Amino acid sequence: MKKMMKMMKPIAAVTIGMAIVATSAACSSGSGSTGSTTAAPAKQEAAAPQPAAAENKDEKGAAPAESYTLMFGHAQTETHPYQECFQQWADAVAEKTNGGLTIDLYASNTLGSEEDIINSFKDSDTNWGYNTDFARLGTYVPELAMFNLPYFVETMDDIQAVKDLDMVKEWISKLESENDIKVVSLNLVQGYRNVVAGKPVTKPEDLKGLTLRCPNTEIWRAAVSSLGCSVQGMGRGDIYNNLVNKVIDGYEDVYPCVVSESYYEIKNVNVISETHNILLLNPVVVDAGWFNSLPAEYQTALIETCDQACNDCSDKMLGEFTENAKQKCIDEGMTVIDNSEIDIDAFREAAKASYEQLGLTDTYREIMEALGK
DSSP, X not given: OOOOOOOOOOOOOOOOOSHHHHXXXXXXXXXXXXXXXXXXXXXXXXXXXXXXXXXXXXXXXXXXXXXXEEEEXXXXXTTSHHHHHHHHHHHHHHHHTTTSEEEEEEOTTXXXXXXXXXXXXXXXXXXXXXXXXXXXXXXXXXXXXXXXXXXXXXXXXXXXXXXXXXXXXXXXXXXXXXXXXXXXXXXXXEEEEEEEESSOXXXXXXXXXXXXXXXXXXXXXXXXXXXXXXXXXXXXXXXXXXXXXXXXXXXXXXXXXXXXXXXXXXXXXXXXXEEEEEEEEOOEEEEHHHHHHSOHHHHHHHHHHHHHHXXXXXXXXXXXXXXXXXXXXXXXXOXXXXXXXXXXXXXXXXXXXXXXXXXXXXXXXXXXXXXXX
């Protein structure tokens, strides 16, 4: 089995106060069990966090003879809403299983890198899980890259409808059977990504001659360039300085990230055009071998509680967290071009180039026909 970095102690849940405080860290982008072959992390002075529901086992009966622990990592900080989401999941699954299944959380990539963790699933059955995106999952099953392309899903109802399609279920099944990646939930969204530049962008032609930043992967490059601009791949840590130095003309992102990264300080790139080009999904995945080793009732509990926690978090991400971050941008002097002023049909048409570039045009058409679009 691939050697992973020494595990750090799990991060305790953080109570989130004002929504704008919670989203200020939006874009910084447990132990082994009897049912797992993974060794436990080295002991720390502080004990691993225990879901609150597990403390009441005596009131509901004896603890199960065999217990399991999922070590779950994500890239966001302790104060990001995702941490609260995953703690809600941990508490709920512990309560449903009377403490038989618990989840230890590792924020800020302290479990290990996303790539290493997910790639390790195929090497052996590890009690690990991660919060990822479809740009990564699309490298295993190419059709899944569509979830990370413009205007593929535009509402939470779209997400549910796509999930119910037989061909999508086959892709998810292939992800598990060929790569040992079990998708626990597809219900977690970070929000709508919008174009931010030095001028209003209401149609693809407005992006001609502009270079926007995108994450440095083939899928992301295809997604962003299809909007009508040139792209330059770079990590998030390079965006601010490259905007200041005019190496790039803009970027596309969710509102909370504009705030958390203080991009509103850059006065030459201060117009947010609500293109809603990608409704960014962050799937929750675990090692399929470990998942299938769980008792059936634990498998059901893990999925149901994760879906509910992700639904609750997504409602906030699409609601109060985004609205508070948007108001912060306005208060800091940014101009917002409302979604109603954007020629979305023109952007949808332009975005088809991304599906063609990745060889997904026919499959995209099949999906749209199945959805009646």
